[in-house]
Amino acid sequence: MPPTTAPDAPSAAPVVAPTGVRRPGDLVFAGLARAAGLLILVALAGVAIFLTLEGVPAITAPSERIGADNIVVYVWPLLFGTLLAATLAILVAAPLSIALALVISHYAPRRLARPIGYLIDLLAAVPSVVYGLWGIQFLAPKVYPVYQWLVDNLGWLPFFEGPANGRSILTASLVLAIMAMPIITAICREIFAQTPTLHQEAALALGATRWEMIRMTVFPYSRSGMISAVMLGLGRALGETMAVAMVLSATGVITFNLISSVNPSTIAANIALGFPEASGVKVNVLIFSGLVLFVVTFVVNFLARLIAARGAVKGGR
């Protein structure tokens, strides 16, 4: 039986890659590394599988245990609230973050840009429960007069019907916006910084003002990156729990009235508020709603990464 590997004949194949020599240490190490990589896939699949396993009993659960006619009626207002809060948050956060990223990458003097970047990273480091604390004790009372003004002057709009309350979905969205801002800013900033310098200098040499240069070179170059960044921020806002759970005074209705005390809750906040005291089928109901949230955020993140990957190929140089 000739040996399948031939460590005694290295001269026959002088340019063999190190893996050509089968050493037990190599096999074990490579196997461990591969196993770790696959474990991540397994974990991701596990999240979906275990949530489904524990969530499925909720579909057939009796209506009096769910607290609604059936599971769809139970989850739908929560999903509505989740989407509404996240959308409002992104409407506020996206323009602010893009402007912030531009300040860091193009407007601030180089010596200032770095500390500003650190400041924004600090915002990202603040734990969400502290944002909740800040939102309920500081922000909610501060925005109340503004809401009162909105009710008095713009009350004919369905969004501002009132009666004004600081702990409304708009306040929660503002907190979510602050939390989503650092992530959008960080990604946009990296992409803006990658715009080819030659394009920018060419635009400036042709007499473009700085804003025209940004519109003509930076934005077209980083469009897909910006979209992906905003979607990642949306994913963050969709899944954020504690800030909403603490700030929002939720009643589980569907309404577009943004500044009253009667608000739709979000899936994540509803789980956080209900889970500690839940038992029996109620646990399965909450896990089912968590599964819905998982699917929604997964799709959003998946699309965001897909757009980013496509754009990276197109924009590479």
Add this chain to the structure above:
Amino acid sequence: METPTHLQERRDASDAAAAEAASAPFVPLVRPQLPAQAPLLVAVLAVAVGALPVVVLGWGPVGGVLVAAVAFLVALPVWSNVVEGPRKATDRLATSLMWSAFAIALVPLVSLLWQVVGNGFPALSGEFFTFSMRNVVGEGGGIYHALVGTLIVTAWAAAISVPVGVMAAIYLVEYGRGSRTARVITFLVDVMTGIPSIVAGLFAYALFVLFFGPGVRMGFGGSVALAVLMVPIVVRSTEEMLKLVPDELREASYALGVAKWRTVTKVVLPTSMAGIVTGVMLAVARVAGETAPLLIIAGDTDSVNFNAFAERMATLPVFIYYSYMQPGIPPEFGRERAWGAALVLIALVMGLNLVARAVGRWFAPKTGR
């Protein structure tokens, strides 16, 4: 004969051109510009305009600042439009808007830090750090049990996710580079960074329910949930760091006949160690403040629990949540403890952040020119 005529014609032509230029509206080569101090001047005027309602009508400072900002945003572009033309005016408007966005973003950061320090500092004392909440009603008590819980839960989470994350990154960079599996893993790791923290908590609960029955609560479950959130961060940062290691180092090692796994452990990992440590610490800082998964699977208790594998375990974020939302009677003591714990948590997280960046900066490998 011909030459003078030609000259004559040319002179006529140039005269005509001069006459035309004189009769046509004057088009200068350079447009007039605002003086360099124009934004400053407008800013001073805008502040004056903003101060007017504050002084005369008794408005609050917020209203005054808003009026000043609007005045600046309107006045400078209008002035620029008159003197410099619309393109310059748009540019100035854009610049002002960018910087106002920056100012707006600073407001929550500053006010949040101010609130946390202002409200939390009075709560700090020796008792606050060394007592649990066991049998405490009203005043007194502390965060010892929550501090211990946070340390234990986070340590276990790191113990799970660091080996897995670093090994996965080694696979992606050293073994699977360019392969289909590696691409899929990279993509899914990116997607995984977006998993909501509460979903990770539900996952840990659904997993542990299979072994321990309904209503399971234990600190280790929280560690598993946090590990799910931590692994993608560790993988991404380690991957970036491993990619920075120059291939020359690997080749030099191979040329000496060193096995691949020893090359990785003795050459590649030490070279990138500072960056990996930074990434791990940032990941720890990120999950140490997570509340939702711990609320679900680790629960809350008033007593110290050193055993991660049995019974509920209090952690700082969950302690903050319950202290504020269910402060007890009278509520001010619970709320004060919540702010104090928030200050400790923020100090912990930001301290970790700063140390991580310092490690990355000071021990960074010299990557050559």
